[in-house]
Amino acid sequence: MESLLVKIGGSLKGAAELLEEIAAYPGPLVLVHGGGPNIGEWLGRLGFETHFHNGLRVTPPEQMEVVEMVLSTLGKQLAHGLSARGRNAVALTGRDAGLLEARLLEPELGRVGEVSGVKTEVLECLIQAGITPLVAPIGLDGEGALNINADTAAGAIAGALSLPAVFLTDVVGVLRDPKDPATRYARLTRGEVRDLVAQGVISGGMIPKVEAALNALDRGAPWAAIARGERGVLQGVLSGQAGTRVVL
Ligand SMILES: Nc1ncnc2c1ncn2[C@@H]1O[C@H](COP(=O)(O)OP(=O)(O)O)[C@@H](O)[C@H]1O
Numbered sequence: 001m002e003s004l005l006v007k008i009g010g011s012l013k014g015a016a017e018l019l020e021e022i023a024a025y026p027g028p029l030v031l032v033h034g035g036g037p038n039i040g041e042w043l044g045r046l047g048f049e050t051h052f053h054n055g056l057r058v059t060p061p062e063q064m065e066v067v068e069m070v071l072s073t074l075g076k077q078l079a080h081g082l083s084a085r086g087r088n089a090v091a092l093t094g095r096d097a098g099l100l101e102a103r104l105l106e107p108e109l110g111r112v113g114e115v116s117g118v119k120t121e122v123l124e125c126l127i128q129a130g131i132t133p134l135v136a137p138i139g140l141d142g143e144g145a146l147n148i149n150a151d152t153a154a155g156a157i158a159g160a161l162s163l164p165a166v167f168l169t170d171v172v173g174v175l176r177d178p179k180d181p182a183t184r185y186a187r188l189t190r191g192e193v194r195d196l197v198a199q200g201v202i203s204g205g206m207i208p209k210v211e212a213a214l215n216a217l218d219r220g221a222p223w224a225a226i227a228r229g230e231r232g233v234l235q236g237v238l239s240g241q242a243g244t245r246v247v248l
């Protein structure tokens, strides 16, 4: 069975149904998870205000520790959820074995990074050993941890490992009308993506997803798709029945 990189959106909050689906996949998987809603919730509880700029969370240094704590805990919870369902999983962040080298994106965004290098060794070792790695999107530069959008991290890792990239989220794919699941695009080219972003049809959290899908393809992923994290989705995406395939 084909190896896949699967990105789990924070919007899915590790739903039991999704864990069942992922645990049951018969082939090797590398998982990258988000956690945006949980990060927002914890920042709020701790009295921090949170702002987004072009879909990225502005992350002042004093909030970075919270981001890292939330993502690390979420990774461990997901690893437990999968291990308990018979798929042994280990949760990592970009700090482990130098996995995600990053650089500061724009100083005005605070500790927000983009991936500058992926050290794939630890992922390859775990896959070889039959263990599923889960990666939280924390990168490292010379100063310490950087907050990376999880879609961006997933695209970079899929490219580095030459794995198909499957972005699981809370919608069935890219939609012409975000409120109507019947308007799903089965396939989108780079040019079509660019037009839909310019028209405002693709907005918010969908922008980093389509960009990450294109980036993964540019870096060597054989294919990329965006689909809803539900039972049967991985087979659906593999057969081309579910989700939106992004092509070059
Ligand atoms: N054209 C579009 N089609 C589908 N969803 C869209 C579109 N434009 C914006 N979105 C939004 O993108 C969201 C998915 O991104 P996001 O909330 O960041 O998810 P995740 O946490 O899974 O990464 C959808 O729930 C929807 O509100």
Ligand SMILES: CC(=O)N[C@@H](CCC(=O)OP(=O)(O)O)C(=O)O
Residues within 6 Å of the ligand: 008, 009, 010, 011, 033, 034, 035, 036, 037, 039, 055, 056, 057, 067, 112, 113, 137, 147, 148, 149, 150, 151, 205
């Ligand atoms: C820089 C940046 O925006 N980082 C994201 C990282 C988590 C993420 O991307 O989670 P989702 O997949 O749930 O959106 C954040 O702080 O929310």
